[in-house]
Amino acid sequence: MKKVVIIGSGLGGLATALRLAALGCQVTVIEKYSQPGGRLNQIRFDGFTFDLGPSFMSMSYELKEFFADCGVENPLELQELDPLYQVFFEGRPGPYRIWKNLSRLEEEFKGIEPRLAFKAGRYLKRAGEFYHDTQPVVIKNNFYGYADYLSKLSRVPVKHLPFLFQNMWQSAAGAFSSKELRMVFSLVAFFLGTTPFRTPAIYSLLNYVEFQHDGYWAVKGGMYRIVEALVKILKEKGVDFVFDAEIKKVVAAGNKAVGVEDKKGNLWGADIFICNADAASFRGEVLRRVRYQPRRLDRMSWGMAPFTVYLGVKEKIKNLQYHNYFLGNNFQEYAGKIFTSKMSPEKPYYYVHVPSKFREDCAPPGGEGVFILCPVPDLRFKKDWSDKEELARHIILDLSNRINFDISKNIIARRILTPRDWEEMLGLYQGSGLSLCHGLDQVGALRPRNKDEQLENFYYVGASTIPGGGLPMVVIGSKLTLERIQNDHALS
Numbered sequence: 001m002k003k004v005v006i007i008g009s010g011l012g013g014l015a016t017a018l019r020l021a022a023l024g025c026q027v028t029v030i031e032k033y034s035q036p037g038g039r040l041n042q043i044r045f046d047g048f049t050f051d052l053g054p055s056f057m058s059m060s061y062e063l064k065e066f067f068a069d070c071g072v073e074n075p076l077e078l079q080e081l082d083p084l085y086q087v088f089f090e091g092r093p094g095p096y097r098i099w100k101n102l103s104r105l106e107e108e109f110k111g112i113e114p115r116l117a118f119k120a121g122r123y124l125k126r127a128g129e130f131y132h133d134t135q136p137v138v139i140k141n142n143f144y145g146y147a148d149y150l151s152k153l154s155r156v157p158v159k160h161l162p163f164l165f166q167n168m169w170q171s172a173a174g175a176f177s178s179k180e181l182r183m184v185f186s187l188v189a190f191f192l193g194t195t196p197f198r199t200p201a202i203y204s205l206l207n208y209v210e211f212q213h214d215g216y217w218a219v220k221g222g223m224y225r226i227v228e229a230l231v232k233i234l235k236e237k238g239v240d241f242v243f244d245a246e247i248k249k250v251v252a253a254g255n256k257a258v259g260v261e262d263k264k265g266n267l268w269g270a271d272i273f274i275c276n277a278d279a280a281s282f283r284g285e286v287l288r289r290v291r292y293q294p295r296r297l298d299r300m301s302w303g304m305a306p307f308t309v310y311l312g313v314k315e316k317i318k319n320l321q322y323h324n325y326f327l328g329n330n331f332q333e334y335a336g337k338i339f340t341s342k343m344s345p346e347k348p349y350y351y352v353h354v355p356s357k358f359r360e361d362c363a364p365p366g367g368e369g370v371f372i373l374c375p376v377p378d379l380r381f382k383k384d385w386s387d388k389e390e391l392a393r394h395i396i397l398d399l400s401n402r403i404n405f406d407i408s409k410n411i412i413a414r415r416i417l418t419p420r421d422w423e424e425m426l427g428l429y430q431g432s433g434l435s436l437c438h439g440l441d442q443v444g445a446l447r448p449r450n451k452d453e454q455l456e457n458f459y460y461v462g463a464s465t466i467p468g469g470g471l472p473m474v475v476i477g478s479k480l481t482l483e484r485i486q487n488d489h490a491l492s
């Protein structure tokens, strides 16, 4: 029986643990934080329960396929979201609901975007073709070197080449005449941790994923149900968990890892090691690889840092739905500096999630839990977050005005997390919430690999290795990592 140590209990680590436990491996998961889940975590205080970060699932079929692969009954119940979300535009009486049905969407934007259903249908058809032509090649494959990557890329039909020479904003601007629809169709760039002006148009495939392919899903009981369910199954299969243990050293004998050591000096040995901590910064900070030294890490493109506020509110808020976006009028100017500014945004754009719209038990009776996520510069650009109260006040005031409900008067519980907190809690590099970005220079074989360059029994899984970040991606990544391991080792 192979002994496996997994460093980190994010979704990538847990999914890989289950794949290996299902094959009979003896798995130990070692986690820096006090509880499992990584970014897919949970906080509870003063009678309120919040998911720490992720608030929806896309490509839900990946979870189903994952449980089937592991021979385990899917313990999760998902609920489809339609409208997908609602948007408040500055200066327009809102909100606008983003329906999956394009005729209904056209009705919602009547007087703003003529022939919307036709235009969106045409846009999504093209994005859908791109999705189906590239997904099996680029997302669901391991790459065994650059030549292999190029050979796999050559299977993508050349008709998609124009996608490479446009950004998402240009692509949306070509399809829609109003700035509102251009914004709606380029919001997904923020899910990649960047802006539509810096994201290649290829990612319009995510518009197809949200509107037509599978949509967005809430998990019944909250997103943390995914972690609770996985940990329960893993424990039943004999997987061990160690918490509050940050791995600081990998002990090697020749080109093999033999142990990992935490900062208190505890040592764990195994036949195979898998790192679910960040695949780039772990190589630099723990393995001391030249290519990933701080100066080089800082030159890479990292996804937006989160500024998150968790509010316990004593009354129900009628104008908010499950997912809500609050956008201003200066989209391009805002996006141009938000990720590189030394200052907190003066008039922030932000996202609001209200889990209690679906789930009564996460707030005391009659109350509402409100989660606010504002994308901000990471710690490379803005180190000092002593202005966090001011930024939170700004956002709460703006939100109150736009939904016509005085939130400050109704707050009974409150927490704020800055990029510094996210870094300290979960080891996120420079507080980047979405890990390495997905520009053309950081995808496929150009992303940190899921097998170590020097240690033959050391692998990676998670947002900064292939295929990339986001919950479905790290689940796919766990399959790719397993495939790598199986190529190298007989597991049963």
Ligand SMILES: Cc1cc2nc3c(=O)[nH]c(=O)nc-3n(C[C@H](O)[C@H](O)[C@H](O)COP(=O)(O)OP(=O)(O)OC[C@H]3O[C@@H](n4cnc5c(N)ncnc54)[C@H](O)[C@@H]3O)c2cc1C
Pocket: 007, 008, 009, 010, 011, 012, 013, 030, 031, 032, 033, 036, 037, 038, 039, 040, 052, 053, 054, 055, 056, 057, 058, 245, 246, 247, 248, 276, 277, 278, 306, 308, 373, 425, 426, 427, 433, 434, 461, 462, 463, 464, 469, 470, 471, 472, 474
């Ligand atoms: C605010 C926010 C909102 C998001 N919303 C969504 C969403 O709605 N939908 C979606 O699909 N995605 C969302 N994402 C992205 C998603 O959360 C991530 O892509 C995904 O959870 C990453 O999982 P992972 O396994 O790669 O890493 P992580 O979740 O980061 O897990 C890595 C684990 O390794 C541990 N670790 C790190 N270093 C060490 C060490 N040295 N020793 C031991 N343990 C260590 C960490 O503590 C952590 O538990 C969101 C992210 C953020 C920040």
